[in-house]
Amino acid sequence: MEFRLLENTPLTSAVWRMRLGGDTAGITRPGQFVQLKLPGFYLRRPISVCDWDGDSLTLVYKVVGQGTEAMTGLRPGETLDLLTGLGNGFDVNACGQRPLLVGGGVGLPPMIGLCRSLVENGKKPTVLAGFNTAAEVFLRDAVEQLGAPFVLATMDGSAGVKGLVTDAMGDLDFDSVCACGPEPMLRAVYHAAEVPGQFSFEERMGCGFGACMGCSCKTKYGSKRICKDGPVLAREEIIW
Amino acid sequence: MEFRLLENTPLTSAVWRMRLGGDTAGITRPGQFVQLKLPGFYLRRPISVCDWDGDSLTLVYKVVGQGTEAMTGLRPGETLDLLTGLGNGFDVNACGQRPLLVGGGVGLPPMIGLCRSLVENGKKPTVLAGFNTAAEVFLRDAVEQLGAPFVLATMDGSAGVKGLVTDAMGDLDFDSVCACGPEPMLRAVYHAAEVPGQFSFEERMGCGFGACMGCSCKTKYGSKRICKDGPVLAREEIIW
Amino acid sequence: MVKDLSVTLSGVHLDNPVIPASGTYGFGQEFLPYYDINILGSLSFKGTTAEARFGNPTPRIAECHDGMLNSVGLQNPGVEHVIAEELPALRKVFHKPIIANISGFSVEEYVRCVELLTREEQVEILEINISCPNVRHGGMAFGTNPEAAADITRAVKQVATKPVYMKLSPNVTDIVSIARACEDAGADGLSLINTLLGMRIDLRRRRPVLANVMGGYSGPGIFPVALRMVYQVTGAVNIPVIGMGGISSARDVIEMMMAGAKAVQVGAANLVDPCACKKIIEELPQEMENLGIDRLSDIQRV
């Protein structure tokens, strides 16, 4: 589907925000992703949706390779080919009244749309973000604009609690958890909080819509495709 | 070398003229060609230079395949990567005082720059152009602006002499010939006019600057590379 | 004039020669949101083995400049599950001939799968994959040796009640010798090429991108090799060949048929554009018009 690039600006030295205009009807849940076709690259790039409205969506991406590097060169006005509404996303109804949304680094963006959806559903989410250092922090305003508490943990202690997100979880009051970030962080959160949980996983994908079996993972209920049956897995499914 | 597209317009239903701005110092003779890099195509496209001045050159090309088709989509302002001054080109000094310049179809464009060079050298060229039908005729004005006679032959007789260029040569007064066009035409001209002659050949090329040996042809003086030792061969060299 | 896209493979009529390649199209379900898959000539479903397989560890996908590598490793739910669940579900949404793609690790396993799948009414062609580059033992090993290829062909033919197409590996010195061996052993047709064995390295991590190190290279980058092999094989055998390998456009389809293929499969293109087959089928009449072709089945090997 064709989208028009509206904005593409850096939030930090390595993280950029891209706004795209187009038909977002395909997006049904927070935590879903899009597959972006980049000129000069064969495979599409899967990017989780940070937030969206009726006719635009926001992607917040980190420059990690040649593809994301090329994304920073895209200019407003250019049209991009996207597949939208991919993946299962987070189930807002499966969250409790006081869900804790844990985002590690570029795992944070999907928590914005999730936080908004939860607030709109009358729930009281808290967002816990983990970074290496204060200079890497982004999207704090976005969370606070939603009226949700933003709790910060940095490895070097330059902002918020010093340490891992799990070092900041002890003092927080929550009845469920949604997490997205590096697998070690997901594991730590999984073990630190024995409450209903949804965990968003990453895997190198081929198609992004379930056809190629490139991103399969084993769960307690058999093999699942991260791109189609995931990226969000429920606590009960995960083999850890 | 980078060139800026200044103009790209159709002259007939199948023939387009493209003007490019940039450093043309590499062009030393009429009948040379450029190698054009097209986005999305691996090999460059060799196009003979129609004419040039200090900071721009004109290409007149026929849409024959996907590459030339794509060329028609290029817009003024775009920058293109060109290799210029390729091939030997025509030797103006080897022409007599009254050279006949024979161009068949898209073999005509290089005759413009050649005609201008000859006029500038005080010679009296006549341009003889061959087409299938009147609707295909192009560049007539360019020749007449140079003050040179423009003789026309069309297969269907819808303009000028009916028949091949050789059918029009009988009545013409010339002491040498330069020809560019389909090989059957070159052969016919070669046999019809036993005067000093230069003939410009076409061959599918790899590099265009003599490295790959993709466009070799046999001559009386051994094998030659159309792209580097040609595209212009002297009458004495040709094996016919 | 109206163009005739239909072709026939071993007596099986296809509305058009465009067939999604096994492993790039699952059992069709994932493409339903994008278009009505009944526009397809046929569909070669995900390679099936006797037992369920999870396949290789991830990452299983690597990008190339003009294609991709995969090392999925024949992940599939096993032939019983395919027959009990996948085919009935597919039957509900797809009413064209189906090509059953079958893999195995022993002659017996191939035979067992064929015995079961040949009974499925909608299955009209059995495509025997002896060229999977991503599994140790079996897979490609069968497809790189004429005798082994002939043995499987003979064994499968004894139990098959539908045309048997052997799917060949391009990772061989002489694909013609393998093709001839299959023909002599009774194969009704051939499918080629499977993926080229390739590799990519992650420069930052300094290790292969694929957990399995090497994988099958597909996409436009392999098209010239596929075309060459189809041309070589169709010049040497008298059974129909389904051509595949990097086909991404209607022009590619026609070029592959001019190389001698009677039909084509589209693989990697489905993964980067779920509508690839639809676009190709829709482009075909115009390209035929441009080239003065009225019936695709009229195309002669050059």
Place this chain on the structure above:
Amino acid sequence: MVKDLSVTLSGVHLDNPVIPASGTYGFGQEFLPYYDINILGSLSFKGTTAEARFGNPTPRIAECHDGMLNSVGLQNPGVEHVIAEELPALRKVFHKPIIANISGFSVEEYVRCVELLTREEQVEILEINISCPNVRHGGMAFGTNPEAAADITRAVKQVATKPVYMKLSPNVTDIVSIARACEDAGADGLSLINTLLGMRIDLRRRRPVLANVMGGYSGPGIFPVALRMVYQVTGAVNIPVIGMGGISSARDVIEMMMAGAKAVQVGAANLVDPCACKKIIEELPQEMENLGIDRLSDIQRV
């Protein structure tokens, strides 16, 4: 810190690992207008045979989506002329080690060329091409059979006074067996890969683009196959390997060296951009910096 690009091949020191591949660089003269070719690590000159050859009929070139086909067919002026004319001319403008690329149609022809070229002072490596896909008999035939490859290696080694590198064909089932045969027969090193055999068809004319029907496929489209074969071979032999096949950037160079290559050759890229090697050499230090590499010779096979 300043980066060290130097590498060593069988005791031959190269300022950097970038070597134009035989057949894409002539004898260097055509590149003089574009840059000082002394920035190159070395140069593998146009494949030379005992007698002069015109090569195959034209068209000899076909375009691919991500590369090209050639069927030049070893056009060259013959070894005497190369020694009398080309090498003296090259010596005037190029002062780095030269790799002599040698082809033939019989063991005797290879030996004769080696006897003459091994005496040339500036020639420091003899690259024996047993993999040309564009000539009947000889050429690739030698490179697809371990015994034949070993025979030529042994014969050439008896007269060679410089390191002998055998240039291998990728159009084989098991390149490792060919590589081992060459090593066991005394080869000092290996060059791989030569081109993949490919084909394209002109849809309008309904005939092969190449007069010779099939040709050698080179360019970025073959890089994943080249990388895989270099990785396989360097895991099986103990002699140095020069890696080639679609290399077009400094990143490609580093990836190929991480696959086990000690140096690389750049082929088709020279034809689409005469400055390709210059750009690659100039890009290398920055890419090394990005990847935390100080010395290219430190790169380990992944």
